[in-house]
Amino acid sequence: xxxxxxxxxxxxxELPEGDGKTIATEFCQDCHKLTxxxxxxxxxxxxxxxxxxxxxxxxxxxxxxxxxLIQYLAKNFxxxxxxxxxxxxxxAAPSSDTPPTTPAQAPKPxELPEGDGKAIATEFCQDCHKLTxxxxxxxxxxxxxxxxxxxxxxxxxxxxxxxxxLVAYLAKNFxxKAEAPISGTGSPDASPTASSPSNH
Numbered sequence: 217x218x219x220x221x222x223x224x225x226x227x228x229x230e231l232p233e234g235d236g237k238t239i240a241t242e243f244c245q246d247c248h249k250l251t252x253x254x255x256x257x258x259x260x261x262x263x264x265x266x267x268x269x270x271x272x273x274x275x276x277x278x279x280x281x282x283x284x285l286i287q288y289l290a291k292n293f294x295x296x297x298x299x300x301x302x303x304x305x306x307x308a309a310p311s312s313d314t315p316p317t318t319p320a321q322a323p324k325p326x327e328l329p330e331g332d333g334k335a336i337a338t339e340f341c342q343d344c345h346k347l348t349x350x351x352x353x354x355x356x357x358x359x360x361x362x363x364x365x366x367x368x369x370x371x372x373x374x375x376x377x378x379x380x381x382l383v384a385y386l387a388k389n390f391x392x393k394a395e396a397p398i399s400g401t402g403s404p405d406a407s408p409t410a411s412s413p414s415n416h
Contacts, residue, residue, distance in 0.1 A: 229249070229250035229251055229253075229254055231250060231253070231254070231292070232292045234288045234291065234292065235284050235287070235288055236281075236284050236285045236286075236287065236288020236289065237288065239277070239281045239284060239285045239288070240253060240285060240288060240289065243275060243276060243277045243281075243285075246275065246276065247270070247275065247366055247369075247370060248363075248366060249359075249362060251355075251359060252359070252363060253289065253293060254293060255353065255354055255355060255359070256289075256293055256349075256352065256353060257293060257294065257295050257352055257354075258289070258290070258293065258294065258295070258348075258349075258352060259290065259294055259295055260286060260287075260290040260294070262346070262348060262349070262352070263286050263289045263290045263293075263294075264286050265346065266345075266349065267282060267285060267286055267289070269344050269345060272344075273344060273370050273371065274370070295352075325347075326346070326347035326348055326351055328347060328350070328351070328389070329389045331385045331388065331389065332381050332384070332385055333378075333381045333382045333383075333384065333385020333386065334385065336374070336378050336381060336382045336385070337350060337382060337385060337386065340372060340373060340374040340378075340382075341367075343372065343373065344367070344372065350386060350390055351390060353386075353390050354390060354391065354392050355386070355387070355390065355391065355392070356387065356391055356392055357383060357384075357387035357391070360383050360386040360387045360390075360391075361383045364379055364382055364383055364386070365379075
């Protein structure tokens with residue numbers, strides 16, 4: 217007579233319609249909340265790597281549904297859907313002398329922001345993921361906690377004593393509020409009164 221089964225929360229997230237919707241709903245939720253999918257913004261290569269990593273870690277996704285799922289994720293949760301019409305595209309960078317022929321196989325290494333959890337993230341998260349999985353994610357502290365806990369449940373070798381430090385670091389640097397471009401002031405405590413009149 218219970219109104220709802222406590223171990224089975226009702227799905228809060230409704231995925232967009234498409235060929236891969238039922239696949240994502242059925243298989244991704246084995247280990248993740250669907251918000252892990254909807255909040256991620258990845259290009260097709262990153263989604264391919266992510267799904268492959270999940271399969272390497274034991275996901276039960278059938279191989280014949282692999283491509284359909286990746287196409288669905290890339291179409292609905294790719295970088296292009298993340299643009300909130302806030303400013304210019306990255307193509308409007310001032311230095312136009314860089315040739316656009318950078319090989320896709322050799323991206324420059326990701327440098328994480330300084331902080332207590334940087335070394336932890338660099339050492340342990342890369343066991344299974346590229347660091348861009350962190351830098352592109354925008355999650356609140358609860359979501360980061362759930363994500364790290366899920367990774368531990370899936371066999372991550374992160375020591376339990378470092379979990380809180382890592383979660384706090386990820387939430388601080390890659391939370392929803394951190395979506396502002398990192399082009400302006402570097403230190404959050406630089407107030408107009410404490411700095412010299414010339415900001416540059």
